[in-house]
Every structure is written in structure tokens, then in C-alpha cells.
Amino acid sequence: xxxxxxxxxxxxxxxxxxxxxxxxxxxxxxxxxxxxxxxxxxxxxxxxxxxxxxxxxxxxxxxxxxxxxxxxxxxxxxxxxxxxxxxxxxxxxxxxxxxxxxxxxxxxxxxxxxxxxxxxxxxxxxxxxxxxxxxxxxxxxxxxxxxxxxxxxxxxxxxxxxxxxxxxxxxxxxxxxxxxxxxxxxxxxxxxxxxxxxxxxxxxxxxxxxxxxxxxxxxxxxxxxxxxxxxxxxxxxxxxxxx
Ligand SMILES: *[C@@H]1O[C@H](CO)[C@@H](O)[C@H](O)[C@H]1NC(C)=O
Ligand SMILES: *[C@@H]1O[C@H](CO)[C@@H](O)[C@H](O)[C@H]1NC(C)=O
Ligand SMILES: *[C@@H]1O[C@H](CO)[C@@H](O)[C@H](O)[C@H]1NC(C)=O
Ligand SMILES: *[C@@H]1O[C@H](CO)[C@@H](O)[C@H](O)[C@H]1NC(C)=O
Numbered sequence: 001x002x003x004x005x006x007x008x009x010x011x012x013x014x015x016x017x018x019x020x021x022x023x024x025x026x027x028x029x030x031x032x033x034x035x036x037x038x039x040x041x042x043x044x045x046x047x048x049x050x051x052x053x054x055x056x057x058x059x060x061x062x063x064x065x066x067x068x069x070x071x072x073x074x075x076x077x078x079x080x081x082x083x084x085x086x087x088x089x090x091x092x093x094x095x096x097x098x099x100x101x102x103x104x105x106x107x108x109x110x111x112x113x114x115x116x117x118x119x120x121x122x123x124x125x126x127x128x129x130x131x132x133x134x135x136x137x138x139x140x141x142x143x144x145x146x147x148x149x150x151x152x153x154x155x156x157x158x159x160x161x162x163x164x165x166x167x168x169x170x171x172x173x174x175x176x177x178x179x180x181x182x183x184x185x186x187x188x189x190x191x192x193x194x195x196x197x198x199x200x201x202x203x204x205x206x207x208x209x210x211x212x213x214x215x216x217x218x219x220x221x222x223x224x225x226x227x228x229x230x231x232x233x234x235x236x237x238x239x240x241x242x243x
Contacts, residue, residue: 026125027065027066027067027073027074027122028067028068028201028202029065029066029067029068029199029200029201029202029207030063030064030065030066030123030199030200030201030202030204031063031064031066031073031197031198031199031200031209032060032063032139032142032143032146032197032198032199032200033060033061033062033063033064033195033196033197034058034059034060034061034143034146034148034195034196034197034198035058035059035060035061035194035195035224036058036192036193036194036195036196036224036235036236037053037054037055037056037057037059037100037102038053038056038159038236038237038238038239039184039185039192039193039194039224039225039236039239040102040194040223040224040225041053041102041239042185042187042192042236042239043185043187043192043194043221043224043225044102044103044221044222045239046187047221047222049103049105049221049222050103050104050105051102051103052102052103052104053102053239054096054097054100054102055097055100056159056237057098057149058143058147058148058149058196059098059099059100060098060099060139060140060143061115061195061224062115062119062120062139063115063119063120063123063129063135063138063139063142064119064122065077065119065122065123066199067210068199068201068207068210069210069213070210070211070212070213070214071213071214072214073119073122073214074122075118075119075122076117076118076121076122077121077122077124078121078122078124079121081116081121081124081132082117083109083112083113083116083117083132084132085109085112085113087131087132087133088112088132088133088136090133091133091136091137091140094140095112095136095140098140098143099111099112099136099139099140099143103222106222112136116132116135116136120132120135120136123135126202128204138204142200142204146175146176146198146206148172148175148176148196148198151171151172151174151175151176152168152171152172152175152235154171154175155167155170155171155174155175157171157235158235159235159236159237160235160236160237161234161235162190162232162233162234162235163232163233163235164231164232164233165182165229165230165231165232165233166231168182168193168233168235169182172196172198176198176206177205177206178198178199178200178206178207178208178209179208179209180196180197180198180199180209181196181197181199181209181211181212182195182196182197182229182233183195183196183197183224183225183226183227183228183229184225184227184228184229184230184233185224185225185226185227186225186227186230190232190234191227191229191230191232191233191234192225192233192234192235192236193229193233193234193235193236194224194225194226194227195224195226197209
């Protein structure tokens with residue numbers, strides 16, 4: 001009886017210690033999250049948030065340090081690097097094109113400031129993302145390398161129709177080298193493709209994405225929806241489309 005109790009205590013203490021270490025363990029992967037702007041506006045407009053689609057191209061949501069086992073990503077890391085808009089002034093044209101703010105009411109730099117402060121600052125331990133400029137520049141680069149719009153269209157997957165989720169995932173896996181995570185928003189009995197997550201190791205080599213075992217509470221109405229997709233996913237051409 002005593003022995004059992006002792007063992008239980010040991011397990012419990014060990015559990016506490018390992019929890020502490022888990023919390024502090026260094027992150028080991030990146031997630032490049034790309035958004036289909038039409039779907040984002042569909043859902044923002046349903047929530048009465050004014051939203052614009054600057055161009056019908058897959059755009060960047062962010063590049064997020066994470067864990068290859070699907071655990072919750074680190075956030076708000078080195079608070080000693082506040083966002084400085086002057087650092088990215090040479091990238092403005094590219095950022096406005098590929099990483100745009102779709103909400104006209106939000107000040108121009110707010111989206112980038114958020115992505116830097118919540119995620120980018122966690123990435124400064126990696127050389128290629130070691131400064132704010134490098135982080136944004138590298139992310140732009142990764143979006144061009146992982147050109148999901150072209151990958152999908154060369155597999156015959158173009159906006160305006162529904163496709164099997166497995167066909168979308170298969171095309172992306174062949175095109176990028178790793179199993180992506182595809183997220184959707186559900187409306188009008190259809191599951192609209194919303195985001196594509198491409199996972200990488202810390203040298204930016206694409207890997208299979210883990211099943212996330214961290215589901216945050218539902219996202220804000222000012223963000224693209226992130227629900228699991230159904231078997232058939234709708235890739236909308238226009239947010240006004242009704243099928
Ligand atoms: C990160 O910082 C934001 C803004 O200060 C805060 O709302 C959020 O709770 C923080 N998140 C974590 C995980 O610390
Ligand atoms: C961004 O990175 C590329 C290399 O990928 C480099 O040629 C370019 O000068 C960088 N741009 C800035 C503004 O640092
Ligand atoms: C969704 O499906 C339900 C049940 O089949 C149907 O009653 C409803 O009209 C559909 N709504 C739309 C917008 O298609
Ligand atoms: C990333 O994966 C590549 C190919 O498997 C490997 O060569 C490289 O060392 C990995 N990088 C890290 C940081 O694990």
C-alpha cells in the first residue's frame with residue numbers, strides 16, 4: 001500500500017517536472033499559413049465586417065514557429081523586439097500584394113505588427129528569420145516557392161467548383177513535398193476552402209503536417225475560418241457565389 005502511494009507520488013512529481021520542461025521545450029518546425037481571400041471576405045461579410053479582396057491569389061496569413069507533434073505553438077516570445085515599420089519599408093510593394101490587410105478599417109500596419117509580435121519574434125533564433133526584415137522577406141520567399149495557386153491549377157483545381165478534399169491534399173503534397181493541412185469555413189451547406197498550412201522543419205524543408213492537438217477557441221470574425229473540411233470542398237471564385 002505504502003509502496004503504491006510512493007510510486008504514485010513519484011509519477012506525479014515526474015509528471016510535474018516533465019510538464020515544466022514541455023512548456024519550455026524549444027519549438028522545432030514552421031507552419032506557412034496561406035489564405036484564400038475570397039473565403040475570408042465571405043465570412044467577414046457574414047459577420048458584417050467590411051472586407052476587400054485585393055487580388056484572387058493565395059495570400060500569406062503568417063509564418064508560425066510550431067511543434068512537429070501538433071502541440072500549441074509558442075507565442076509572444078522575445079518581447080524585446082517590438083514591431084518597427086521602417087524595417088520593412090523596402091518590402092512594402094510585395095507585402096501589399098502577397099500579405100495584404102483585407103480589412104480597410106484596420107490600420108495598414110496592424111496585421112503585420114500582429115504577425116511579427118505574436119509569431120515572428122519567436123523565430124529570431126533561426127538565422128534566415130533572425131530579424132524583422134528577414135522574417136518578412138523569408139516568408140515572401142517561401143510563398144513564392146510554395147506557389148499553391150499554380151500547384152492546384154496544374155492539377156486541374158481552379159476556383160468556381162467543388163473538389164474532393166483528398167484531391168486537393170494530394171495535389172499539394174505532390175507540389176510541395178509534404179502533406180498539408182487544409183482548413184475550411186462551413187456555410188450554405190458547403191465547406192469553403194479557407195486556408196492551406198504547409199509545414200516545414202527549421203531549415204524550411206517541407207514535411208507532413210501533424211494533426212493539430214491544439215484547437216484554440218473559435219477564431220475571431222476578422223480572421224479566415226479554420227474549421228476542418230468536409231469530404232468535398234468548395235473553391236470559390238467570388239464571395240457572391242451562391243450554389
Ligand atoms: C500574446 O500577447 C497578446 C497581446 O498582448 C495577448 O492578448 C495574448 O494573450 C498573448 N498570448 C500568450 C499565449 O501569451
Ligand atoms: C530579400 O531576400 C532576397 C533573397 O531571397 C534578397 O535578394 C533581397 O535583397 C532581400 N530583400 C531585402 C529588402 O532585404
Ligand atoms: C441546406 O440544407 C438543408 C437541408 O438539406 C436545406 O433545407 C437548406 O435549404 C439548405 N440551405 C442552402 C442555403 O442550400
Ligand atoms: C530538415 O530536413 C532536411 C531533410 O530531411 C535535413 O537535411 C535537415 O537537417 C533538417 N533540418 C533540421 C533543422 O532539422
